[in-house]
Amino acid sequence: MENVIITIMCVALMIFAAMTVAQSTLSSQDTVATAWKEMERTSGEIARTNISSLGAETSDGITISLTLENAGETQLEDFDEWDVILQYYDISDNYLIKRLTYNSGTPSDNEWTVEGIYLNAGSSTSEAFDPGIFNPDEEMVIEMKVNPAVGTPNANMAKVAVSNGVSATTIFTR
Secondary structure, eight states, X not given: OHHHHHHHHHHHHXXXXXXXXXXXXXXXXXXXXXXXXXXXXXXXXXXXXXXXXXXXXXXXXXXXXXXXXXXXXXXXXXXXXXXXXXXXXXXXXOEEEEEEEEXXXXXXXXXXXXXXXXXXXXXXXXXXXXXXXXXXXXXXXXEEEOSSOBOSSOOEEEEEEOTTSOEEEEEEOO
């Protein structure tokens, strides 16, 4: 009789352990499946995103204008999540690398803003659909203000990366 009670308890304990292991396995598989779906969604978004630089220019070395084209298939916004990085030589010939912060108004030192979004930036033809959103086939002018000023006649680099990591780079001189 004592052996039967011990056997029943051992069997119950083994069933409980098997159920716990099965639950942990199913939970882990669910977590992996959810992460895999998110990875596929993000990869698809990155594959459909493409920006290209149409050039940058500065006349005074303090204000830099960079023109970008949305050559992808996705709308781009959330400019405060973008990264704008400058590598340049200042007027004292010091090499600087700066990450500029976004400002939705007029930029101060070491800040950038969206000067405008256009159908054609060269002719200043304003966008007509979805104002404030960088749609496919539109051009955007970014205005950057740096301190200290960009020196001459060195080659400098500006890099813009959107929130999903897709980036464009351009070389400019003063």
